[in-house]
Amino acid sequence: MDLYDQMMxxxxxxxxxxxxxxxxxxxxxxxxxxxxxxxEVRSVYNFIESLEPDDVLMIGVDYAPEVMAELHPMSYxxxxxxxxxxxxxxxxxxxxxxxxxxxxxxAQVSKEYDKVNGEDYxxxxxxxxxxxxxxxxxxxxxxxxxxxxxxxxxxSLPMMKKLTNFDDIKAIINISGGSxxxxxxxxxxxxxxxxxxxxxxxxxxxxxxxxxxxxQIFGLIGGMKGxxxxxxxxxxxGYISREKDQLWAFKSMPIQTTTHIxxxxxxxxxxxxxxxxxxxKYGKYEHP
Amino acid sequence: xxxxxxxxxxxxxxxxxxxxxxLYKDNPLYKFAEHLVVGxxxxxxxxxxxxxGFIPKLIEPLRQGKFEYIIxxxxxxxxxxxxxxxxxxxxxxxxAFYIGSGAGIAIPLYLQNYVIRQLHATMIPVGFSTWQLFxxxxxxxxxxxxxxxxxxxxxxxxxxxxxxxxxxWTLMIGFGAGFGLTVMxxxxxxxxxxxxxxxxxxxxxxYIF
Numbered sequence: 001m002d003l004y005d006q007m008m009x010x011x012x013x014x015x016x017x018x019x020x021x022x023x024x025x026x027x028x029x030x031x032x033x034x035x036x037x038x039x040e041v042r043s044v045y046n047f048i049e050s051l052e053p054d055d056v057l058m059i060g061v062d063y064a065p066e067v068m069a070e071l072h073p074m075s076y077x078x079x080x081x082x083x084x085x086x087x088x089x090x091x092x093x094x095x096x097x098x099x100x101x102x103x104x105x106x107a108q109v110s111k112e113y114d115k116v117n118g119e120d121y122x123x124x125x126x127x128x129x130x131x132x133x134x135x136x137x138x139x140x141x142x143x144x145x146x147x148x149x150x151x152x153x154x155x156s157l158p159m160m161k162k163l164t165n166f167d168d169i170k171a172i173i174n175i176s177g178g179s180x181x182x183x184x185x186x187x188x189x190x191x192x193x194x195x196x197x198x199x200x201x202x203x204x205x206x207x208x209x210x211x212x213x214x215x216q217i218f219g220l221i222g223g224m225k226g227x228x229x230x231x232x233x234x235x236x237x238g239y240i241s242r243e244k245d246q247l248w249a250f251k252s253m254p255i256q257t258t259t260h261i262x263x264x265x266x267x268x269x270x271x272x273x274x275x276x277x278x279x280x281k282y283g284k285y286e287h288p
Numbered sequence: 289x290x291x292x293x294x295x296x297x298x299x300x301x302x303x304x305x306x307x308x309x310x311l312y313k314d315n316p317l318y319k320f321a322e323h324l325v326v327g328x329x330x331x332x333x334x335x336x337x338x339x340x341g342f343i344p345k346l347i348e349p350l351r352q353g354k355f356e357y358i359i360x361x362x363x364x365x366x367x368x369x370x371x372x373x374x375x376x377x378x379x380x381x382x383x384a385f386y387i388g389s390g391a392g393i394a395i396p397l398y399l400q401n402y403v404i405r406q407l408h409a410t411m412i413p414v415g416f417s418t419w420q421l422f423x424x425x426x427x428x429x430x431x432x433x434x435x436x437x438x439x440x441x442x443x444x445x446x447x448x449x450x451x452x453x454x455x456x457w458t459l460m461i462g463f464g465a466g467f468g469l470t471v472m473x474x475x476x477x478x479x480x481x482x483x484x485x486x487x488x489x490x491x492x493x494x495y496i497f
Contacts, residue, residue, distance in 0.1 A: 016311040023475070027482045064329075069480030070473060096333045128341045131393065146344070186394070190401040202473030206466040213427070214409030216401065223469060224476035255479040256472060263471055 004280065007273025010266075019262055026258045033253050040212055041229040044173065044197045044219030048078070049237070051170055053086035056163060058172040061105070062130070062180030064097035067201050071175050073227040073249035074199040075105045078173060080246070081239045083113040088159055089121040090169060092137075092145070094130035094180050099149065117150070118157035125149030130183040138166050138192040171195040171218075181208065189216050199226065224249045224256065289491040301488045304481050430458040 051057065059078065063071045082089055091106060093099050106123055115121055124145040127133040136143040141163060142154050154160045162168060172194050174184040181198050188194040195218060200208060202223025211217045221230055227249035231240060240246040289297070306321035349357040363382040369375040410431045415421035436448065437455030444452040 013312060019475075019478075020311075023478055023482045024486075027479070027486050067477070070476045096336055097329060099336065126336060126340050128337055131390075135393070186397050186401050190397050190405075202469045202471075202476060203466075205469045206462065210406055210409070214405050216405060223472050224479075225472060252476065252479045252483065255482070256475055259475045259479070260471065263475075 002277075002280075004273045004277035007269050008277060010270070015266055018266075019259055022258050022262050023255050026255045030251065030254045033257050035228060035232050035250070035253065037229050037233060038226070040220040040222075041226050042233065044078075044199075044221060045081070045230060045233045045237075047171060047197065047218065048081055048085070048087065051085065051087050054088060056088045056090055056159075056169045057082055058090045058092070058166075058169045060172060060174040060176070060180065060184060061091060061093050061098055061102045062095040063101060063175060063177030063201075064095055065101070067177035068101060069252075070201045070224045070227060070249075071177055071199060072101070072105070073224070073247075074175050074221050074230060075101070076109065076246065076248075077227070077230045077234045077240055078175075078199075079105055079109045080112070081234050081237065083109055083115050083120070084239045086120075090124065090141075090159075090163065091121065092124040092133075093126040094133055094183070095176075095178065096126065096128065099126040103149070118148075118152065119159055122154070122157055122159050123149040124154075130180050131187055134183055134187040135191065138188065138194075140165055166192045166194040169194075171197065173197050173199065173219075175199040175221075176204075177201050185211055185216055197221075224252055228253050289495060294492060294495050297484075297488050298492070301485055304485065308481075429454070434458045 048057065059075070061075060079089065089106075091102050093102050102123060106121060109115075110117070110121060117123070124141065125148060127144045133144045137145075141160070145154060147153050148157065166172070166188060172184065172188055174181055174188075174196065176184075176198065177200070181200055181204070184196055184198070189196045196216070197219035198208060198211075198217050199221035200223070202225070205220070205222030205226070208217070208220055208222075212220050221227060228247075231247045231250045234240045235242060235247060235250075303321045303324065306317040309315055310318040346357055346361055350361075363385060366378050366382045369378040410428055412424045412427065413421060414424045414428060416425075433451050433455035435455070437444075437452045437459065439452075442448055
């Protein structure tokens with residue numbers, strides 16, 4: 001096997017080893033990388049900035065711990081921005097392994113801003129079958145969620161007195177690591193015309209750009225890069241602080257940068273090996 | 289970090305490393321961690337579903353005298369006949385109801401939101417005077433050429449073949465963007481774990497010394 005063949009047939013464990021080393025070294029010796037804020041992330045931030053105190057924003061948190069690296073920073077940054085501006089939050093979860101994710105965020109951030117459950121925020125909890133749950137919420141939040149996550153009836157919560165359905169909230173931000181986003185687009189926006197923005201994992205991002213272009217969603221926060229952009233905006237707005245260690249996605253961007261360079265180098269290496277071995281086998285101008 | 293955190297974060301660190309050992313080759317440590325994840329997820333889901341679905345959506349309404357809820361309960365019980373070869377045909381009624389109602393709700397909305405509104409989004413002004421108008425040209429040309437590629441009733445030769453080839457390029461660019469974002473997503477998960485292990489190691493050294 002000559003050098004070009006070796007380049008093409010490199011044992012994948014070498015790739016893992018090099019990426020592992022690069023990630024570890026960058027984690028130990030971080031550096032600062034510049035960040036470009038994309039319009040789709042800025043539009044979510046600007047929309048929340050345009051809200052008045054006591055306006056209600058709904059956040060649908062539909063992800064499990066396996067994607068919290070990408071999505072948890074979004075949830076924290078948005079919640080902190082809203083609570084800083086005295087915007088009320090209505091939260092729900094339509095992913096079976098996600099109720100704990102919402103509780104972690106809301107418990108921590110509400111304590112930071114002295115926000116009271118039932119007055120400044122309501123956590124509706126989890127219900128199975130996202131499509132049916134969203135359709136029911138479009139009629140009345142009390143149909144799928146007669147009680148909140150903590151077992152209090154919605155009618156006894158002061159914040160819920162003026163809230164019936166999607167017409168009474170300013171917008172929905174769905175932060176999702178799976179197919180939950182489809183349901184929000186299809187049912188909340190499609191059926192009830194609710195204003196919708198989404199935060200999704202990197203893998204899902206390219207699937208949802210067409211909905212941004214068609215105007216079905218007004219903003220898109222894509223993966224850890226999107227989360228880092230949002231954190232950057234929130235830090236400049238004074239809602240989160242580097243000193244308090246609240247910029248998680250932003251801190252991971254140097255790792256993203258170095259790892260992507262390594263992946264690009266491996267792709268170039270494989271392609272050089274492919275074309276050179278073909279050239280050696282079939283000559284400069286002949287191809288099979 | 290107190291002793292409690294050291295122990296539980298230590299378990300998390302051990303399980304993370306166990307999962308990553310699969311990158312070298314399959315081994316008992318990986319199997320143990322994998323089975324633990326599957327078991328815990330299934331157990332957690334069962335409990336969540338019981339307290340958020342079964343109790344409030346069936347038991348509570350029945351307690352309140354809403355006996356119409358017996359109908360979905362019977363449909364639900366009928367699904368369980370799938371475990372019997374002799375009686376499994378009964379489950380088809382429940383499945384038929386579920387699929388029928390689900391399709392009735394979903395199909396018109398999917399057509400509206402995934403086809404008509406997406407088609408509408410390609411009917412846009414085009415031109416060369418601004419960047420936005422030029423971007424619109426790319427959208428329209430990309431959509432049309434990709435649709436040409438999926439038209440199989442005519443051989444992909446001549447001008448038609450050329451447009452279909454442009455369609456392949458459009459699809460490849462789309463797949464490339466998807467692959468790049470997938471790499472970003474996977475690296476994000478890895479970086480979070482590495483940062484967690486780094487912080488845990490630092491805390492452990494502080495705790496011991």
